[in-house]
Amino acid sequence: MPAYLARRLGSALFTVWLMSVLIFVLVRMVGDPAYLLMPPEATEADRQLFREQLGLADPVPLQYARFLAGMLRGDMGNSFHFGAPALSMALSRLASSLLxxxxxxxxxxxxxxxxxVVSAVRRGTWIDRLASIFAVLGQAAPPFFVALLLIRLFSVQWGWLPTxxxxxxxxxxxxVCALAWYSAAGIARLTRANMLTVLEADYIRMARIKGLPAHVVIGTHALRNAALPIVxxxxxxxGVLxxxxxxxxxxxxWPGFGSLMVEAISTLDFTVVQAAVIVSVLLFVSINLAVDVLYALVDPRIRYRQ
Incomplete structure (x- = not known):
């Protein structure tokens, strides 16, 4: 396990570095912030001076070396638009999004x-059919469309909740409801499919023959063995959410990470976009590493090669 973790950490660091290169190059292909942030009456000399003040007039390799050195120190520069540290802005908005x-x-x-679980145990009943309808509708409707419907019903028409x-x-x-429905539908369908497979296994039949209570058979034996793909x-x-x-x-x-990205892209705020992407990559690789470790805890049959 230690050797596996070391390899995964090395792979994660390489992924972060590669994404830092890609986002650094890509944001500079979108446009020139000097034209967006400077007033229309500014001359080309004014724009060039603005680029020099921001460090955008230097060669791209030098800009990246400066960015990489700052990233290693936890400093990703200041926002062109707001003047605040880009990393602090990304982290503060990330907290709202994570909530x-x-x-x-x-x-x-x-x-x-x-x-x-219920639809698998009650296969073919009205509960199973209702769960299937819930899953189909949840995966067919985009979250933003569900959000508009919820606003229409609960905010505009009934006035129960703020818009x-x-x-x-x-x-x-x-x-939360608009976001959760899509994922809940996918988890329900996957859980049902895996539970149906596990419930037909010989060891489940044996557990039932032994007279074990239904909640022990379902919760301890069946669900645990079906849990790996669900995890x-x-x-x-x-990442989808x-x-x-x-x-x-x-x-x-909602003042979250996504809205910050939209604002930063629309204003060509390179430093904020770079900080937001790097924070996202670090978050995702950390979650993937934690899931790999969790696999071994959920299913003891998994052993990582040393």
Missing amino acids: LVGISLALALIIGLSLG GGHGSWRHLILP AFTASQF IGGAVAIETVFS
Whole structure:
């Protein structure tokens, strides 16, 4: 296991470095912030002076070396648009997004596991059919479309919840539901499929013959052996929800990571885009590494080559 972790850490560091190169080059292909941030009456000499002040007039390799050295120190420069440290802005907005995504994923896992297990145990009943309808609708409807429907019903028509903003638990309900439905549908379908396979296994029949209680057979034996692909899928949904949060945060005016990325891209704020992408990559590779370790805890049959 230590050797495996060392290889994975090396791979993660290489991924972060490669993404830093890609995002550094790509943002400079989008446009010149001097034309966007300077007033229209500015001359070309004024724009050149502006580029020199920001360090954008230097050769790209020198700019990247400076950026990489700062990144290793935890300094990714200041925002062109706001003047604040780019890394601090990304981390502060990330906290809001993680709150939204974390609650959404937890809700999706609770609903998806419950529906998947119940529909597998009650296969062919009305509960199974309702769970299938829930799963199909959840994966067919984009989260932003669900968000608009929820706003129409619960905010505009009935007036029960705010249309957007940030400040209390009531502002979380609609965006969490809009995000969670898609992932809950996927988790429910995967749980049902894996549970149906496991419930036909010989050791489950043996456990039932022994007279073990149903909750022990289902919860301890069946669900644990069906959990490995569910763990992998749930971990992948974290990235899906982060991506879906961009649209949801825009619809609900939620001050999160996605809305910061939209603002930074629209203003060609290179430093903020770079900081946001690097933070995202670090988050994703950390989650993937944690999931790999969790595999061994969920399924003792897995052993990593030393």
